[in-house]
Amino acid sequence: NAGVTQTPKFQVLKTGQSMTLQCAQDMNHNSMYWYRQDPGMGLRLIYYSASEGTTDKGEVPNGYNVSRLNKREFSLRLESAAPSQTSVYFCASSPTGGAGYTEAFFGQGTRLTVV
Amino acid sequence: QKEVEQNSGPLSVPEGAIASLNCTYSDRGSQSFFWYRQYSGKSPELIMFIYSNGDKEDGRFTAQLNKASQYVSLLIRDSQPSDSATYLCAVNTFGDYKLSFGAGTTVTVRA
Numbered sequence: 359n360a361g362v363t364q365t366p367k368f369q370v371l372k373t374g375q376s377m378t379l380q381c382a383q384d385m386n387h388n389s390m391y392w393y394r395q396d397p398g399m400g401l402r403l404i405y406y407s408a409s410e411g412t413t414d415k416g417e418v419p420n421g422y423n424v425s426r427l428n429k430r431e432f433s434l435r436l437e438s439a440a441p442s443q444t445s446v447y448f449c450a451s452s453p454t455g456g457a458g459y460t461e462a463f464f465g466q467g468t469r470l471t472v473v
Numbered sequence: 474q475k476e477v478e479q480n481s482g483p484l485s486v487p488e489g490a491i492a493s494l495n496c497t498y499s500d501r502g503s504q505s506f507f508w509y510r511q512y513s514g515k516s517p518e519l520i521m522f523i524y525s526n527g528d529k530e531d532g533r534f535t536a537q538l539n540k541a542s543q544y545v546s547l548l549i550r551d552s553q554p555s556d557s558a559t560y561l562c563a564v565n566t567f568g569d570y571k572l573s574f575g576a577g578t579t580v581t582v583r584a
Binding site: 399 | 477507515516517518519522561563570571572573574575576577
């Protein structure tokens, strides 16, 4: 049972380069999320997808785009990387039943450095 | 104002002691409260959730919720070196698909 799988685990980019972070879950969850984690800042939501076919901005969406490719996959794209985007990125998924939010399951994280 | 605030730590406790972690939140509409544990270099994992006022116990962990005071806490009894980690408080409003996280409190259990 793989859970939530993110690729890559590590990445170094030069300023201005673009890249896509991939995330896939095999738990048949409806909702998926991208967070970034910086020292002393906790987890901040970048974008989320409540269900297949929908995406919404979170707390810190500037500089990012997302695609909910299908129910399993949710990708995060940096079009023109900046040093301020150096962070650890986590993808998460949640079953989100009718009562609202339920437990989120996290991927192993992607450590991104922009130089 | 940050939505979810946690005591900044780090918190150092001797093995066998009780570690007490605190979290306050600003949105009175918040309905679901979660505690995640994150080991260094790893991803967060859920250890407790609580929806109703009062205490909820799971093994050595007790979550306490007081919605009137907008306060949620986590007690770790008989602390073990394996409990050394960062603990993240997370809050959700009913019908909202987003979780808001605090900055986390780092706990070190001294053997």
